[in-house]
Amino acid sequence: MSDVTTIEADVPERYAEAVSIRLRRALEEDVVGRIWRKDGTLWAPEGTPEVTNRLGWLDIADREREQLDTYKAFADGLRAEGYRDAVVLGMGGSSLAPEVFRQSFGKLDPGLTLHVLDSTHPHQVREVLNSIDLDRALMIVSSKSGGTIEPMSMFKAFSARQGDGSHFAAVTDPGSGLEALAGEHGFRQVFHGDPDIGGRYSALSPFGLVPAVAAGIDIGAVLDSAIGAAEECRVEGGGNAGLWLGCALGELARQGRNKLTFVADAPFTSYGIWAEQLFAESTGKLGTGILPIADEPLLAPEAYGEDRVFVHIAAGDADNAAKLAALKDAGNPVITIHAVGLADLGRIFYLSEFAVAVAGWALEINPFDQPNVQEAKDNTNRVLKDGSGEIDNGALRELTGGLEPPAYFAIMGYLPYSAETEAAIARLREALIERYHVATTWGYGPRFLHSTGQFHKGGPKTGRFLQLIDEPAEDLEIPGEPYTFATLIRAQADGDLQTLRNHGLPAVRISVGDIDAIKEQL
Structure with missing residues (x-):
C-alpha cells in the first residue's frame, strides 16, 4: 500500500522500486516546488511556447x-x-x-x-x-x-x-x-x-x-473540494497524492504499463470521457504517452495483456471492486481513488490534472501542447475545399493480423449518439479483448479528434484504427456556409483517415449496417 492518504495503490513488486526511485527523483528535483513556481524548464527548454502560459489551472x-x-x-x-x-x-x-x-x-x-x-x-x-x-x-x-x-x-x-x-x-x-x-x-x-x-x-x-x-x-462545494486537493498538491514530501499518482503513472508507462484503464463507479461513470482528453492529449506525443481507456467492459484477468494500469474511481460498487481485486491478485497495478459525495468531483478533476503535469515530467514531454491536433483540422479544411478524392476503405483483416499487446485497437464512430450503438460497441470491444488481449478505445467523431486523436498520431505507433461511418438519412444546412453538416462530418472522417495513413498507421473504414456483424469478421 502507498502511504498517500487519499489514494490506495497496489503496485506489483517488480514495478514498486522503479516507482519509488521516480518519486525520490521528483523530490530531489523539486518537481512540486517548480510546478507551483511555474518553472517551465521542468518540461521543456526556456521559452518553449505553451508551457508557462498554460499553468493558470493551478x-x-x-x-x-x-x-x-x-x-x-x-x-x-x-x-x-x-x-x-x-x-x-x-x-x-x-x-x-x-x-x-x-x-x-x-x-x-x-x-x-x-x-x-x-x-x-x-x-x-x-x-x-x-x-x-x-x-x-x-x-x-x-x-x-x-x-x-x-x-x-x-x-x-x-x-x-x-x-x-x-x-x-x-x-x-x-x-x-x-x-x-x-x-x-x-x-x-x-x-x-x-x-x-x-x-x-x-x-x-x-x-x-x-x-x-x-x-x-452547487459549484461552491465543487470548488472547495478542488481547493482542498490543491493544498494537498502543494506538499513537497510524502502525502502529496497528485505527485505520487503522476510519478506512478509516468514510471509505469516507461515500464510498458501505458494502457491506463479507468473503472468509475456510479455516479462518476462518465469521468473517463473527460480523463481521456486530459491524458491522451497531454502525454501522447513524440512517440510516447499514456493511453487512456474509458468505458471498456471489465473482464477476467486472463483477458488482458501485461500493458495495463487500472485506476478505480471508487464510490461503493462491490462488483467493480471484486473484479479489480482479481486483477490486482493477477499482478496488475491497481490504483483506487475514493470519492465521497458528488462535490468530490472537484478534487478528482484537480488531482488528475496535477498528476498529468507530473507524468509529463516523468515522460520527458511537454504536457501542455498538442502538436498533432492541428493536422487533422487542416486536412478537414482541405477536404471541405478540394474534396477527398477516392478513398480505399481497406479490409478488416489488415487490422487483426498479428494483433497482440502492446498494440491497441481504436474504434472511431462518425455516428449519431445512441445507447444501442454504445451497447454494440461494448460487445465488439469485449470480443477484441478476449480474442487478442489488446486494449480497446472507442470515441464518437469528431469529438475524439480533440481527445485521443492526439495520441493516435503522436503516441507510440502501435494503434490499429477502425473508422465507422454512416449515410445520414436527412441532412441539415449550416446557414451561411457552402457545406452542410453531413458534408462537414464526412470531411472530418476523411481528413482523419488520411492523416492516420499519412503517419503510416493501419486504418480501415466500414460503412455501418450492423455493428455486431463486425465481430464475425475479426
Missing part, C-alpha cells in the same frame, strides 16, 4: 470561488425568466467537463436541464434542436479560440432558429472572435476563460462552471 479554483455571486445572479436570472434548458455548443475541453457534470449530477431542481452538443452529425444536431423549446432555452457557445469550426457551425444552426441574442451566452478567452460575435448578436452574457489554461485543463474554469451553475449544481 489556482483557478480559488479565483473562481470569488465569482460565486456573479454565477448565482446569472442562474437566478435564467430561472426567473422561465428558462428550462441549457445547451452547451462546444467541443473537446469546452464540452467534456460539462458532460461529466451533466451525467454525474443528473437533473436538479430548480436548475435547467443541461444538454451537451459536441457532434456535427446532422441527426444529432437536429435531435437537440427538436427536443427543446428554443424560447425557453439558453445556448452556451463555448470555445477558447472563438473560431473552432464545430461550435461555430452549431451556433449558426441554432441562431437561425432563435434570433434573440439574449438566449445565448458565450464562454471564451478575452478578445476572441466569439466575444466579438457575442457583441454583434447581443448575447445575454460573456464569461471569460483564463488564456493561461488549455482547454483540457479548464474543467474548474468558466468552461466547466457556467454550464454546471445553469444546471443548478
Whole structure:
C-alpha cells in the first residue's frame, strides 16, 4: 500500500522500486516546488511556447470561488425568466467537463436541464434542436479560440432558429472572435476563460462552471473540494497524492504499463470521457504517452495483456471492486481513488490534472501542447475545399493480423449518439479483448479528434484504427456556409483517415449496417 492518504495503490513488486526511485527523483528535483513556481524548464527548454502560459489551472479554483455571486445572479436570472434548458455548443475541453457534470449530477431542481452538443452529425444536431423549446432555452457557445469550426457551425444552426441574442451566452478567452460575435448578436452574457489554461485543463474554469451553475449544481462545494486537493498538491514530501499518482503513472508507462484503464463507479461513470482528453492529449506525443481507456467492459484477468494500469474511481460498487481485486491478485497495478459525495468531483478533476503535469515530467514531454491536433483540422479544411478524392476503405483483416499487446485497437464512430450503438460497441470491444488481449478505445467523431486523436498520431505507433461511418438519412444546412453538416462530418472522417495513413498507421473504414456483424469478421 502507498502511504498517500487519499489514494490506495497496489503496485506489483517488480514495478514498486522503479516507482519509488521516480518519486525520490521528483523530490530531489523539486518537481512540486517548480510546478507551483511555474518553472517551465521542468518540461521543456526556456521559452518553449505553451508551457508557462498554460499553468493558470493551478489556482483557478480559488479565483473562481470569488465569482460565486456573479454565477448565482446569472442562474437566478435564467430561472426567473422561465428558462428550462441549457445547451452547451462546444467541443473537446469546452464540452467534456460539462458532460461529466451533466451525467454525474443528473437533473436538479430548480436548475435547467443541461444538454451537451459536441457532434456535427446532422441527426444529432437536429435531435437537440427538436427536443427543446428554443424560447425557453439558453445556448452556451463555448470555445477558447472563438473560431473552432464545430461550435461555430452549431451556433449558426441554432441562431437561425432563435434570433434573440439574449438566449445565448458565450464562454471564451478575452478578445476572441466569439466575444466579438457575442457583441454583434447581443448575447445575454460573456464569461471569460483564463488564456493561461488549455482547454483540457479548464474543467474548474468558466468552461466547466457556467454550464454546471445553469444546471443548478452547487459549484461552491465543487470548488472547495478542488481547493482542498490543491493544498494537498502543494506538499513537497510524502502525502502529496497528485505527485505520487503522476510519478506512478509516468514510471509505469516507461515500464510498458501505458494502457491506463479507468473503472468509475456510479455516479462518476462518465469521468473517463473527460480523463481521456486530459491524458491522451497531454502525454501522447513524440512517440510516447499514456493511453487512456474509458468505458471498456471489465473482464477476467486472463483477458488482458501485461500493458495495463487500472485506476478505480471508487464510490461503493462491490462488483467493480471484486473484479479489480482479481486483477490486482493477477499482478496488475491497481490504483483506487475514493470519492465521497458528488462535490468530490472537484478534487478528482484537480488531482488528475496535477498528476498529468507530473507524468509529463516523468515522460520527458511537454504536457501542455498538442502538436498533432492541428493536422487533422487542416486536412478537414482541405477536404471541405478540394474534396477527398477516392478513398480505399481497406479490409478488416489488415487490422487483426498479428494483433497482440502492446498494440491497441481504436474504434472511431462518425455516428449519431445512441445507447444501442454504445451497447454494440461494448460487445465488439469485449470480443477484441478476449480474442487478442489488446486494449480497446472507442470515441464518437469528431469529438475524439480533440481527445485521443492526439495520441493516435503522436503516441507510440502501435494503434490499429477502425473508422465507422454512416449515410445520414436527412441532412441539415449550416446557414451561411457552402457545406452542410453531413458534408462537414464526412470531411472530418476523411481528413482523419488520411492523416492516420499519412503517419503510416493501419486504418480501415466500414460503412455501418450492423455493428455486431463486425465481430464475425475479426
